[in-house]
Amino acid sequence: MDFIGEKCVKCGKEFNADDDIVVCPECGSPHHRECYKEENRCANAPLHMKGAKWQRTVRVSGPEATNPQIAECPVCHYPNEGGAEFCVHCGTRMDRSGISFIPEEEETGTGTDDHTGYTDEVGIGISRPYLGFNPDEDMGGATLREVLHFVSTNTIYYIPLFKRMKDSRSKISFNILCFGFPNLYFANRKMWLWSIITAVVMTVLGLPAELKQIVDMGMEDATKSIFSTGAMDLLYANRGILSGITELSGIADILIRVVLCLLGNWMYYRHSIKSISRLKKRYNGDITKERAAAAGGIKPLNILFAALIMMAMKFVSLIAVIVMIESAVMIQQMV
Numbered sequence: 001m002d003f004i005g006e007k008c009v010k011c012g013k014e015f016n017a018d019d020d021i022v023v024c025p026e027c028g029s030p031h032h033r034e035c036y037k038e039e040n041r042c043a044n045a046p047l048h049m050k051g052a053k054w055q056r057t058v059r060v061s062g063p064e065a066t067n068p069q070i071a072e073c074p075v076c077h078y079p080n081e082g083g084a085e086f087c088v089h090c091g092t093r094m095d096r097s098g099i100s101f102i103p104e105e106e107e108t109g110t111g112t113d114d115h116t117g118y119t120d121e122v123g124i125g126i127s128r129p130y131l132g133f134n135p136d137e138d139m140g141g142a143t144l145r146e147v148l149h150f151v152s153t154n155t156i157y158y159i160p161l162f163k164r165m166k167d168s169r170s171k172i173s174f175n176i177l178c179f180g181f182p183n184l185y186f187a188n189r190k191m192w193l194w195s196i197i198t199a200v201v202m203t204v205l206g207l208p209a210e211l212k213q214i215v216d217m218g219m220e221d222a223t224k225s226i227f228s229t230g231a232m233d234l235l236y237a238n239r240g241i242l243s244g245i246t247e248l249s250g251i252a253d254i255l256i257r258v259v260l261c262l263l264g265n266w267m268y269y270r271h272s273i274k275s276i277s278r279l280k281k282r283y284n285g286d287i288t289k290e291r292a293a294a295a296g297g298i299k300p301l302n303i304l305f306a307a308l309i310m311m312a313m314k315f316v317s318l319i320a321v322i323v324m325i326e327s328a329v330m331i332q333q334m335v
Helices: 033-039 045-050 104-108 144-151 155-168 176-180 182-188 192-220 229-237 239-282 289-295 301-334
Strands: 021-023 030-032 070-072 079-081
Touching: 021 033, 030 033, 144 155, 144 239, 144 289, 155 239, 176 182, 176 239, 182 192, 182 239, 182 301, 192 229, 192 239, 192 301, 229 239, 229 301, 239 289
Parallel strands: none
Antiparallel strands: 021 030, 070 079
16 A cells, blocks of 8 residues: 555654555554654554544555455455455455554554464564464364464464364374473373373383383392392393383383374364364353463463372382282292
8 A cells, every 4th residue: 555645643744655654453544663663552542542444645546546346365365445455354464565564462562362473573563463364264173263262372383283284184293392291291281181191101111111220229239129039039030021021112102202293283283173162062152262262272280280190100000010019929929
């Protein structure tokens, strides 16, 4: 949109071809970039109070004045009036070049339900509401808007990733946290079923190594052994088998971690869709941003709970194995 001849709502000076102009996403008022930086918000406060839109005062000439056709947004495909600079639905620049768009988060100071995005530079930059995607796009049972509200944190990473998975039907991506701490990652994202499953699997696969360490310690110093003499003799006689099981368990542990690393993000994507579907049933389709965020997002305190649960599993399972070995030795002695 050509603002030459129009006046900056802050300083009142007319714009020329060399001016760097930014536009308020709510009312459309144009500012010099420096004027906006100085005000740190839209200077056309009266227009905001009325809920009105800025209107140009200079007659438009050229193609914009003779082309009343509907222009489709290149991102969300919403029909806009011909010559519109920004999509009235998602806020994307129609021509993807030229005048910058003032992020509504900066303009209001708090952010809004319809503008979860990022800026390409510090201060005033190019905003991409819903990261430039169509908020009403079906993501496989939930809209992109609903998924974004459910994910709540780190949406810049997850939303484009989820959309790529949906479009390409690919399940593969890298989630390093799912390799190192899968049960903690799932717990933090409120995926308790997967957190418990991975905790159980990791505990079982880690038992042979824990048992081997206890046996090795007892062999070095019998006073530190928690096993009876008969149990130590049994374990010593089968130390080769124990070492082999430990190696196999270690390999299985790494393979499972690799699989979780590659599929962890897809698992979270499917969890998000299923959780939103359950919310729709519970609230008869009325899913607010607050409800979605409360059901999703992260909860760091869950990490502590998951760590404590896994520690308890390791302790209980190790005690159970020790009791089983001692019982086997007792039965063998009785026979």
